Amino acid sequence: DQQVKQNSPSLSVQEGRISILNCDYTNSMFDYFLWYKKYPAEGPTFLISISSIKDKNEDGRFTVFLNKSAKHLSLHIVPSQPGDSAVYFCAASVEGNTPLVFGKGTRLSVIA
Amino acid sequence: GAVVSQHPSWVICKSGTSVKIECRSLDFQATTMFWYRQFPKQSLMLMATSNEGSKATYEQGVEKDKFLINHASLTLSTLTVTSAHPEDSSFYICSARDLSRGASDTEAFFGQGTRLTVV
Numbered sequence: 001d002q003q004v005k006q007n008s009p010s011l012s013v014q015e016g017r018i019s020i021l022n023c024d025y026t027n028s029m030f031d032y033f034l035w036y037k038k039y040p041a042e043g044p045t046f047l048i049s050i051s052s053i054k055d056k057n058e059d060g061r062f063t064v065f066l067n068k069s070a071k072h073l074s075l076h077i078v079p080s081q082p083g084d085s086a087v088y089f090c091a092a093s094v095e096g097n098t099p100l101v102f103g104k105g106t107r108l109s110v111i112a
Numbered sequence: 113g114a115v116v117s118q119h120p121s122w123v124i125c126k127s128g129t130s131v132k133i134e135c136r137s138l139d140f141q142a143t144t145m146f147w148y149r150q151f152p153k154q155s156l157m158l159m160a161t162s163n164e165g166s167k168a169t170y171e172q173g174v175e176k177d178k179f180l181i182n183h184a185s186l187t188l189s190t191l192t193v194t195s196a197h198p199e200d201s202s203f204y205i206c207s208a209r210d211l212s213r214g215a216s217d218t219e220a221f222f223g224q225g226t227r228l229t230v231v
Contacts, residue, residue, distance in 0.1 A: 034219055043118065043205050043222035044156070089156065091220075097209055099146045100220055104155040 003027045004092050006103035015112045019077040023090030023103055026071065030092040034100065035064060035075045037086045044089055048075070080110045115139055118206050118223025125196055125230055133191045133226045135206030141186035142208035146220070147179075150203040159204075162189040196230040203227050 005024045013019045021035075031052040036044035050057040050064045050073065057064050063076045077084055087107045091100040115138040125131050135145055143164045148156040160181055161169040168181035178200075180192040193200055205225040209218050 036222075041122075041203070041225065041227055043116075043225045046219040046221070049219055093220075097144050097211055099158045099161060100156075100207070101158070102148075102156045 001026075002103075003030075004090055004101050004103040006090050006106050008106050009104070010107040010109070012109045012111060013080045015082055015110055016079045019075075019080045019084065019108055019110065021075040021077075021088050021090070021106050021108065023073050023075075024071055025073075025092050027092070027094075027101075028071070029094050030101075031095050032093050033064070033066060033073050034091045034093075035062075036089045036091060037084075038089060038105070039086055047088075077108075080108075082110045082112050084108060085110050116142075116206060116208050116221045116223045118226055120226060121224055122227040123229070125228070127197055127230055128195055130192055130194045131196055131228060133193075133204055133206075133228075135189045135191070135208075135223050137187045137208050137210075137221075140208075140210040140212055142189075142210075143186060144208070145183060145189040146207045147181065147189075147191050148205045148207065150205065150225075156205060159191075162191075164189075193228065196228070198230045201228055201230050 034049040035047040038044045048059050048062045050066050066073045087105045089105045090103040117136045119134045145162040147159045150156045159174045162181045162183040164183045170176045183189040206223045207220045209220050
């Protein structure tokens with residue numbers, strides 16, 4: 001039973017346009033959400049996070065939106081760049097020093 | 113920023129042998145580290161939680177006698193895959209959080225991962 005779901009396995013976007021990656025979760029106890037970027041044969045690299053008390057967090061080109069009532073979050077990348085091409089994982093956790101629960105990832109391809 | 117270092121980055125071993133993977137927190141102390149496993153085109157699945165000075169906690173379906181975890185110090189956790197078989201071939205990743213910054217909602221830092229191939 002997947003607690004974190006990324007229903008789009010892949011996404012292609014033109015350079016300069018907006019990339020929107022979506023994530024849904026089922027566990028209402030989750031209160032901290034993160035996005036990671038991953039290249040093959042490397043560990044995930046942290047991108048941006050959001051606490052459940054917020055509905056938006058922005059860091060440069062990256063913005064994460066959280067809709068708690070819908071148990072949905074999204075990552076917006078604008079403008080998209082070819083270097084953004086990677087697999088993006090959505091992750092969630094409960095408060096404390098607890099492990100992350102990951103979605104299956106979305107492969108983003110930014111086309112020049 | 114906080115760094116987690118994992119070694120080796122890749123290893124090839126023969127069936128029946130054991131392989132040790134090290135995970136170090138380089139600039140912070142980690143009382144807890146997490147070990148994940150990733151199969152091709154799959155998500156990162158939590159295998160076990162490594163606790164400094166006590167026994168690891170394993171997720172359902174993970175054999176504790178096969179995947180030995182030792183967390184002997186506040187900066188080092190090791191995962192030993194014992195009597196490895198080809199089906200153990202996978203990408204293993206460790207993770208830790210730097211809680212010294214005070215907040216419980218901090219990002220987890222990941223090691224570089226270890227690609228294990230058992231032949």
